[in-house]
Amino acid sequence: MRMKDDPLNIVITGVGGQGNIQASHIIASAAVRGGLYVSVGETYGATQRGGVVMSHVRLSEETQYGPLMPKGKARVILGFEPVECLRTIGDFGNRETRALVNPRPVYPVDVLSGEATYPVVNEVLSAIKELVYSVHVIEATELAKQAGDTLMQNIVMVGCLAASGFTPLRIDIVTEIIKEIFAKRSPEANLKAFELGVKEIRRNRPL
Amino acid sequence: MSQVEVDEPGKRILLMGNEAIARGALEAGVSFCSGYPGNPASEILETLAKVAKKFNLHVQWSVNEIVALEAAGAAAAAGLRALTAMKNLGANVCADFLMTVNLSGTRGGFVMVTGDDPSAHSTTTELDTRNYARFADIPLLEPATIQEAKDMTKLAFDLSEELGVVCMLRTVTRLSHSRGVATLGSMPRQKRVAEFSSQDMWTSGSSAIACMFHGLLHEKMARAQQKFDESEFNHYVGRENTDFIIITSGTGWLYSLEAVKLLGLQDNVGILKLGTTWPLPKKLVAKHLKHAKEVLFVEEIDPFLEQNVKMLTAELLAEGIRPIRFYGKKSNHIRSEFGPGTGEMDVDTVIRALVEIRNLEYFPREKEYSEKALKAVGSYVPTRSMGLCAGCPHRASFWAINKALKWDGRDGIVTADIGCYSLGLLPTGFSVEKTLHCMGAGIGTANGFGNLKSFGLDKPVMAISGDSTFYHACIPALINAKWNRANVLFVVLDNNTTAMTGHQPHPGSGIDAFGSSCAKIPIESVCEGIGVPVRVADPFDVDKAVQSLYEMLQTEGTKAIIFRHECPLTEARKKEKRPTVHVDQDRCIGDECGCVRFCTRVFKCPANIWDSVKGKAKIDEAVCTGCGLCADLCPAGAIILEEVK
Numbered sequence: 124m125r126m127k128d129d130p131l132n133i134v135i136t137g138v139g140g141q142g143n144i145q146a147s148h149i150i151a152s153a154a155v156r157g158g159l160y161v162s163v164g165e166t167y168g169a170t171q172r173g174g175v176v177m178s179h180v181r182l183s184e185e186t187q188y189g190p191l192m193p194k195g196k197a198r199v200i201l202g203f204e205p206v207e208c209l210r211t212i213g214d215f216g217n218r219e220t221r222a223l224v225n226p227r228p229v230y231p232v233d234v235l236s237g238e239a240t241y242p243v244v245n246e247v248l249s250a251i252k253e254l255v256y257s258v259h260v261i262e263a264t265e266l267a268k269q270a271g272d273t274l275m276q277n278i279v280m281v282g283c284l285a286a287s288g289f290t291p292l293r294i295d296i297v298t299e300i301i302k303e304i305f306a307k308r309s310p311e312a313n314l315k316a317f318e319l320g321v322k323e324i325r326r327n328r329p330l
Numbered sequence: 331m332s333q334v335e336v337d338e339p340g341k342r343i344l345l346m347g348n349e350a351i352a353r354g355a356l357e358a359g360v361s362f363c364s365g366y367p368g369n370p371a372s373e374i375l376e377t378l379a380k381v382a383k384k385f386n387l388h389v390q391w392s393v394n395e396i397v398a399l400e401a402a403g404a405a406a407a408a409g410l411r412a413l414t415a416m417k418n419l420g421a422n423v424c425a426d427f428l429m430t431v432n433l434s435g436t437r438g439g440f441v442m443v444t445g446d447d448p449s450a451h452s453t454t455t456e457l458d459t460r461n462y463a464r465f466a467d468i469p470l471l472e473p474a475t476i477q478e479a480k481d482m483t484k485l486a487f488d489l490s491e492e493l494g495v496v497c498m499l500r501t502v503t504r505l506s507h508s509r510g511v512a513t514l515g516s517m518p519r520q521k522r523v524a525e526f527s528s529q530d531m532w533t534s535g536s537s538a539i540a541c542m543f544h545g546l547l548h549e550k551m552a553r554a555q556q557k558f559d560e561s562e563f564n565h566y567v568g569r570e571n572t573d574f575i576i577i578t579s580g581t582g583w584l585y586s587l588e589a590v591k592l593l594g595l596q597d598n599v600g601i602l603k604l605g606t607t608w609p610l611p612k613k614l615v616a617k618h619l620k621h622a623k624e625v626l627f628v629e630e631i632d633p634f635l636e637q638n639v640k641m642l643t644a645e646l647l648a649e650g651i652r653p654i655r656f657y658g659k660k661s662n663h664i665r666s667e668f669g670p671g672t673g674e675m676d677v678d679t680v681i682r683a684l685v686e687i688r689n690l691e692y693f694p695r696e697k698e699y700s701e702k703a704l705k706a707v708g709s710y711v712p713t714r715s716m717g718l719c720a721g722c723p724h725r726a727s728f729w730a731i732n733k734a735l736k737w738d739g740r741d742g743i744v745t746a747d748i749g750c751y752s753l754g755l756l757p758t759g760f761s762v763e764k765t766l767h768c769m770g771a772g773i774g775t776a777n778g779f780g781n782l783k784s785f786g787l788d789k790p791v792m793a794i795s796g797d798s799t800f801y802h803a804c805i806p807a808l809i810n811a812k813w814n815r816a817n818v819l820f821v822v823l824d825n826n827t828t829a830m831t832g833h834q835p836h837p838g839s840g841i842d843a844f845g846s847s848c849a850k851i852p853i854e855s856v857c858e859g860i861g862v863p864v865r866v867a868d869p870f871d872v873d874k875a876v877q878s879l880y881e882m883l884q885t886e887g888t889k890a891i892i893f894r895h896e897c898p899l900t901e902a903r904k905k906e907k908r909p910t911v912h913v914d915q916d917r918c919i920g921d922e923c924g925c926v927r928f929c930t931r932v933f934k935c936p937a938n939i940w941d942s943v944k945g946k947a948k949i950d951e952a953v954c955t956g957c958g959l960c961a962d963l964c965p966a967g968a969i970i971l972e973e974v975k
Contacts, residue, residue: 138714140719140953147509148344148509151344151509152344155342155343155344155511160510160511161344161509161510161511162508162509162510162584163508163509163510164504164507164508165507165508165509166451167451167452167507174714174716174717175714187475187477187510187511187584188584188588189504189581189584189585189587189588189676189677190504190505190508190510190581190584191504191585191676191677192677193588193589193592193676193677193678193681193694194678194694195694195695195700196694206710206711206712207714209706209707209710209711210707210711212703212706212707213703213704213706213707213711216703217694217695217699218695218699227952229936229950229952229953230936230939230950231712231713231714231715231717232714232715232717232757232758232934232936233712233713233714233715234712235930235931235934235936235938235939235940236757236930236931236934237927237930237931238757239712239713240712241712242709242710242711242712246710247710250706250709250710253702253706254699254702254703254706264952273951273952274952276952
């Protein structure tokens, strides 16, 4: 694995229950197997579900970094939810940031109860586009459904990241890791979700 | 196979901080492990429980932290190596025992791991448990990396055994819940035998004996200090004799390194990283204070190092040390939006302190970009409040409590406790709860509120607790309520697990830390034993639940009701497929119904969403657990539950 940016800072952001931590675990494990120094910081607070969940994954060839990246230093943002992607850009984005975003909203309880409004998704995506180097919109929930369960949208997104060329991750190593992690729970569906992600990013054009 | 059991010394693996602590304990030859679940420390015991059979360990979830510490202390007194792990507030619970076992000492290595939570991500306070190490005067270790989490756990056992005193290892959320690479060490091959004979004595004594042990403790700590002055976990990076140094511990180490690098200050700022922080390694610190004109402290939560180093500096005055300007929490340079000594540490906090002290400039991105990004967030991003999960039985319980209080009409008071159901303070639980403190404080404070009638406060009082919390801290308070005639309805929300901390079993689950079946201590039996009238109800049977609550509120004295329904997250794991729920598009007539969007606006389950195009209710299939409560409550009967065959 060779890296241009060192440390390479990746943020995975979404909502509790979207498989955020599993995704960061797969990415980090693949990077360790590729010989890199890896630090992962997870922010998940008190809620099991419903709250903001964010993982910082920091890769380096040189040294161990702390679990939290400094503000404005994300190279890649993997957004499992559109407004969470934008929220993360507010803190960690910059003009060189590459964003991969699942456009499917997960509505906050504040929106459902009528105390806040959820913005039009296309406007959120345009705002993201204005702030980053590139943004790929990935219909990850739909692709996960094709693989057997909408919950595997995180694996679809990992597939997109692995084949995006934005990181030094190797597809063969990530595949190995997925096989190992899901060994007891039939890895086939997850491998299918991963492959759908890989295929999607190869044909997907940035906004 | 779990990663932590790999027996390949020298192998590099990815570990979570808590797994690294567990691995360090295994490498140290731990035999006895106990604890009570609590973020961010829960995974230490969980990891050890998974490998307990292979390594012949005793691992127990104890009923609370003091019992955990006492049990581990006894194992260590019998010569075994023993560990107990807890969250920050757990240290308070076991403080009584800690303040005596520090004197009585230990034969086998005895390690107490405390998990602090700067920024209070998942607890009710930013307590700094390092103060307990100073308070009890026991050795304190603060790992800074995943590798150190493993290696310093092993050191803690060795040190404890050598000095004969319990040793504290302090971790924080950003270490416990982060992942990184650790190089594995070797596993011990020899098993220990527990011994305690009639010739043995294990006590802190009293009067002269207690004072003698106190003196012995000070001698042990003097030896600890000598060892700490030589410890490999304390080191200095930077130019020797630089006049600006950072003194840091724990997570502050990597943040300080990165901040100094980003500001290009490697030649001007030295960093003294301390892994052993109580007793302070005085000789080592003094050596670096002698070349410093300015010192910045970077540490999580309290100004602990800051105070201890300042005291040392006062001692060094007689040796002619030159004046030093100190920066940190006391000077307001290390602060969060809530002020100094609050919030967690990060690279940006260290950068800001250095920028302010040294009059530097640092812009992570152009000003124009930052303004644009913040404006976009302000315009589009809604707040995302904490909420109960889809299908949570607590939502049903809070619904029933809210309704029963309205029927009762006397403006009843609800005191709450620690667990998922603490969210009853928020709109997700219809804001029924009015007080929240520590484990057991719900029924504890109800002993006061329920005894104020003669002072003019004549309202019904409900105390809420969860199932695990009931066993942990509520039983003495319930006995007290009965004994002192408190007028309280005690509501126990029993979802058959310790849900908040990741679904650990408790004494009512009928399973132990290994997942094996064991004795079950039903909550209702405990209540009956105390003589408190008790009912059991399913909160999803809402009408009956409301009726029961209302009836019990009309009676005097102490009484209890248990709302029993399994947590949907543990239930879902047992099922191959979830039942599905959908909205009958013909029956839902949207805003014409008159229900004011009951499912989304009133009931507030995150799986109930609104289709603004059709103007009708909808189910988010990616979130719904299929509990079907909304189907029972929908006034139009438009929500349909389909059981899976």
